[in-house]
Every structure is written in structure tokens, then in C-alpha cells.
Amino acid sequence: MEGQVRIWIGCSVGMRSAVLSAKVLYLFILLITRQVSSINPNCDNLEKQYKLKCGTGQATIKNCCNLVAMGSGEDDSEPLGPSGVYSITGGSPFTSNKVYCDMDTDNGGWTVIQRNTNNSMNWISFSRSWVDYENGFGDLRADFWYGLKAIHAMTQTGQWEMRTDFRYANNKTWTYFHYDHFSVGCASEEYPLSVGGYKGIVFKGLYDGHDEAKFSTYDNDNDKAHFTCAITSKCGWWYYACDAINPNERPPEVSLRPRREKPVMVDMINIKIRPKQC
CATH class of the missing domain: 1.20.5 (Single alpha-helices involved in coiled-coils or other helix-helix interfaces)
Incomplete structure (x- = not known):
């Protein structure tokens, strides 16, 4: 025993x-x-779906272009993953460091900073305060504004390009225009817009009229007009006097006012940016 x-x-x-x-x-x-x-908050998802090993040099995603740099496939020639919401470092405060990445348009890598669909199901108001436009608002999977703080921070890291895609309200066809340079200045200067190098296919020069314009909202008027453009348009934007294009209006509008022509109404519009080296 x-x-x-x-x-x-x-x-x-x-x-x-x-x-x-x-x-x-x-x-x-x-x-x-x-x-x-x-x-990298995306690590588990990326490893499961795209067989990405989250190791040194691949773990930090600062913007959507980093996903393209990681690549997929045997030769890393294809953009990594579908369009959708990803976690990044240094994102907009309202998104908890998340961003919507367009991985389909023009080889992908685009960080979407604005979307306005004029859809009653996803409807949000773009008539917001200065603080709201600084921090961002909305739903990354629906309509939103990403936030001036985050856009400024992103565009201070290297050279960035910008593309605006929109759909005509009358015939539902899509088109776009593209600028080779895009950046947003600092808060102390009211987030001035710097844009140039038009490369689009329609409406040449629409953003040119907003170059160097300061951002304006109904409670922080920085435009050159005799009235407050943000109150008239019911949204914030880089107004000069007042706008050649205003994606934040309801419905969104691509205006040809500088040429004294009738504005073109669109029912869906989005603005996206990416590093030029992408």
C-alpha cells in the first residue's frame, strides 16, 4: 500500500x-x-485572410497605402485585401484609429476622407460645428467626414495626391477628377487647403479656386465673401467666395459657378487621398 x-x-x-x-x-x-x-490591430484578420505574417517591418499600418506595400500573392503584385475599414496608427479621433481604405480604384491604397451619398437611409447632417469638422463625424461604412486633425497629420508625411469620384444624379454614371498634390495646413492657420496639378477627366480647375482657402464652418467663418458661406451651404468646407465644388452639401454639388454655368447635381461623392509613392 x-x-x-x-x-x-x-x-x-x-x-x-x-x-x-x-x-x-x-x-x-x-x-x-x-x-x-x-x-497591428488587423494582425489576426490579415493573417487569416491573406496569410500575412505580422512581423518586423510589416506590423505598422499608418495609412491605406501600407496595405498595398505589403502586397498579396506569390510576387506581392496584388493589393492586399478588399476595400473596407482597417485599423491604422494615427487615425481620426472619432474613428478610434480606423479608416476606410479603397483598395479597388486605380490600384488601391486610397484613404477615404469624405463620403456623401445623399441617401435617406444613411442620412447625417453635414451642418456641423468647427469642433466636429476638426475631429470628424459619421459612419465610415456610410456617410462621414474624416476630420481635419487627422487629414492634416496624414498629409504632412510626404507628398499626397487626391481623387474625387462622383455619380451624376440624372443618369447615374460615375466620373472623377484627380489632383497630383493635396495637403491640409495646421490648426493655428485654420487648416488651409493646398492643391494643384490637375489630372482629371472632367471639370478642370474646380479645386483650383479653393487653393489656399481656409476651412470654414457656421461658427468659424474664414471665407472672403460678404456673408457666411457655411451657413448658406449648410456645411463646412474650404470656401473662398463661395465655392466651385462643395461635396458636403445636401445633395452634394459639383458647381460650375466660376464659369457662370449651372451647377451639376450629383447623388454620391467621395474624396480619397494617398501618398504619391503608392
Whole structure:
């Protein structure tokens, strides 16, 4: 009996040691996993869907262009992942460091900074305060404004290009225009717009009239008009006196007012930016 008891006690101690070792190993693996995930919140999703190994040099996503740089496929020649919401570092305060990436248009890598669909199901008001336009508002999967703070921070890192896609309200066809340079200045200067290098296919020069314009809202008027453009248009924008294009109006409008022609109404519009090296 004493020998049997000794054997039982020995087995019990061995089992406890094995269980303890397994727990320690599990906690170690969990710690490592959380450390990787804290670097890149998309890590689990990217590894599962696109077989991306979240290691050194691939863990930080600062903007949507980084996803293109990671690549997919055997030769990394294809953009990584579908269009959708991704986690990044340094995002807009209202998005909790998330951003909508357009990975389909013109080889992908676009960070969408505005969307206005004029859809009653997704309807939000763009008649917002200065603070709202600074921090951003809306739903990244529907209508939104990304936030002047985040747009400024992004466009201060290297050279950026901008593309605006929109759909005509009358015939539901899509078109776009493109600028080779886009950046937004600092808060102390009222977030002035810097844009140039038109490369689009329609409405040449629409953003040219807004170049160097300061951002305006109904409670912070910085335009050159004799009235408050943000109150008249019921939205914030880089007004001069007043606008050649105003994507934040309801419905969104591509205006040809500088040429004294009738504005073109659109029912869906979005603005996207990406680093030029992308």
C-alpha cells in the first residue's frame, strides 16, 4: 500500500507539473499574441485572410497605402485585401484609429476622407460645428467626414495626391477628377487647403479656386465673401467666395459657378487621398 501510495503521489505531482507547464506556455503565447496585436490591430484578420505574417517591418499600418506595400500573392503584385475599414496608427479621433481604405480604384491604397451619398437611409447632417469638422463625424461604412486633425497629420508625411469620384444624379454614371498634390495646413492657420496639378477627366480647375482657402464652418467663418458661406451651404468646407465644388452639401454639388454655368447635381461623392509613392 505504501508503495502504491507513493506511486499515486508521484503521478499526482507529475500531472500538476504538466498542467502548470501548459498554463505557463499558454500565458506566454497569449502575451506574445497580444503584443503583436497591439502593434497591428488587423494582425489576426490579415493573417487569416491573406496569410500575412505580422512581423518586423510589416506590423505598422499608418495609412491605406501600407496595405498595398505589403502586397498579396506569390510576387506581392496584388493589393492586399478588399476595400473596407482597417485599423491604422494615427487615425481620426472619432474613428478610434480606423479608416476606410479603397483598395479597388486605380490600384488601391486610397484613404477615404469624405463620403456623401445623399441617401435617406444613411442620412447625417453635414451642418456641423468647427469642433466636429476638426475631429470628424459619421459612419465610415456610410456617410462621414474624416476630420481635419487627422487629414492634416496624414498629409504632412510626404507628398499626397487626391481623387474625387462622383455619380451624376440624372443618369447615374460615375466620373472623377484627380489632383497630383493635396495637403491640409495646421490648426493655428485654420487648416488651409493646398492643391494643384490637375489630372482629371472632367471639370478642370474646380479645386483650383479653393487653393489656399481656409476651412470654414457656421461658427468659424474664414471665407472672403460678404456673408457666411457655411451657413448658406449648410456645411463646412474650404470656401473662398463661395465655392466651385462643395461635396458636403445636401445633395452634394459639383458647381460650375466660376464659369457662370449651372451647377451639376450629383447623388454620391467621395474624396480619397494617398501618398504619391503608392
